[in-house]
Amino acid sequence: MFWTLFIWWDFFMKAFVYDRTHADWKNWVQERGEPAFRASQIMDWIYQKRVTSFEEMSNLPKGLRQCLSDSFDFAPLDNITTQQSADGTVKFLNRLHDGHAIETVIMRHHYGNSVCVTTQVGCRVGCTFCASTLGGLKRNLNAGEIVAQVVEAQRYLDREGERVGSVVIMGIGEPFENYDAMIQFIRVINDPKGLHIGQRHITVSTSGIVPNIYRFADEGLQVVLAISLHAPNQELRAKLMPVSRRFPLPELLEACQYYMEKTGRRITYEYALIGGKNDQPEHAHELGQLLAGTHCLVNLIPVNYVPERNYTRTPRNQIFEFKRILEGYKVNTTIRREHGSDIDAACGQLRAKHMDSGQKTS
Template sequence: MEKKNIREVSPEEMAAFLSVNGEKVFRAKQIEEWIWQKGVQDFEEMTNLPKSSRELLKATYYFDKLLPDCIQTASDGTTKTAWLLNDGNRIESVLIPGNEKYTVCVSSQAGCQLGCRFCATGTLGFKRNLTVGEIVDQVFHARKEAECSSSSLSNIVFMGMGEPLLNYDHVLSAIQRITSEKGLGMSPSRITVSTAGIPAKIRQLADDRVRFNLAVSLHSAKENVRSQLMPVNRAYPLAELAASLIYFVEKTGTRPTFEYLLLHHINDSLEDARALADYCKQFPVKINIIEYNPVEGSEFRHSPDKQRDAFVQFLENRNMVVHIRKSKGKDIDAACGQLANKRKD
């Protein structure tokens, strides 16, 4: 009999399975606590279950767990891990220190199908969506690492490999597990989901009344420039994206964030800043200016500090809420997809 992934079994299914096999039904709750609260990945660690129950589970189910394949730690404490999945695919997560607490950047897909030109993940191509367990596992590992440093995991950002809204059901189910009292009990306000801009899915988020934060990778408010950088813009142009964000704000009352990667001579001129300010007039929004992490062989270059500061000042003079996100892990393969690219066979 082929084994099933235990993290894809509902509590009701587990209760029925235990009943059919002569086990106590209340053990379904114990099993769920071991998996989603304590993050165990070995049936032998479920110590309040009798040996017969553990053997039954072991014979029937498996864990879709992550195995560390390569770990890099930067001088600033940023740690990037390439994880090996059960099927041989690789993903990445990044643990970022700050103010005595940690943020983890997690992946939602193995590879990505959107092909953004500045992103190393796009060169991997799309492999598959991650399971709920594989997503939550990245958070379990990050929490454990933070605790080993006598600290805590305070924030989760879905800004790793893949487009989260193209793995909508699994991402939202993972967030439900992370925020549930039966899971990790984290606040939704500590979670940010970043999208390249899929209007129908942004509207679905609004209809589902999500309580986590939404970030949009914009990178240019000029149609032709954004289409060159992000092919997704050809399918969902700026006007369509704006309409979905207006809908999102009206439904949720939440202010989204624009992620804007500054690329020298591409999108960092005052004319680009003016286009961005005009685009942002349509809805309340925060702007994160991101420093570019160079990728080997890339055509793009880091925007000089003087150019960056002029860009930011232009926006602030027009009452935009702007934050400069300093690049972390500069002395490791910090750009998304770099490490997994190097580890691929």
């Protein structure tokens, strides 16, 4: 019964204003007999003034405002709860129009504010150390629902006179399994008439959906690509990340090599260190040998504790030793700065807690 109602709602719902680039708006207004400059006015109201209703667009003709109202919604996000960490990290749990809940995070850096966005309600990839997969995949977000997360984060920062400087597509879900919406999202937030976030300030992370890595390489974008690696060999990776059974490690590395050659950009390999699983010196040596001589960066991530997974953190001195070993193979290596350690920091953790409380998102 629920899915029948959901399909009915999805069929009749309006498009979202955040779905469109300036070129899309230009086509839309001209199809309705309006001059092309109306597209810039609409984008200005949406992204610079950040209004939440068409009636506020006072320099548009009344008829055009009514047409917009009849055709579009603002993809409202209903805030369920907001957590703020002592380090300035802010985590939002928001409800979508159909009752599903998603997370968005603002992270503070010395170089500015970064926003981490969600691309799916849940995730089917099944990484054993990740809270996002608990409950499985419910649905994909459309581009407007992803853009709305950045706009809402910017509204929050407006109160402090700050702005969103970069975006990481690393929240709940596998972006490369919602590929078209992800690409449109990138084009919308990069649009000079919109939020104008530079492509080199946008990072997309994938667990390794090999066909779409090739596709992404051919898009002609200058976006940062991050690969969730988390193991130095196929056997261990398949245990930690079931997606590796679909796309084995050798195939993944081949796709990554194609990406680097096609774009001229290095790849970031994310490596979550899990106590006793993938954090031993032999793992570091194997990883160093695997990546030596490639144009890459390894980002070591102390795993976030998720009660349902019962994985433990690697001791800090062991993390530094892991880094030292990799650098011995001349592999550029960083340790990710922890954000929000005093709140539900793990990706999907706040949503999982919300679901466990009986407030289901489906």
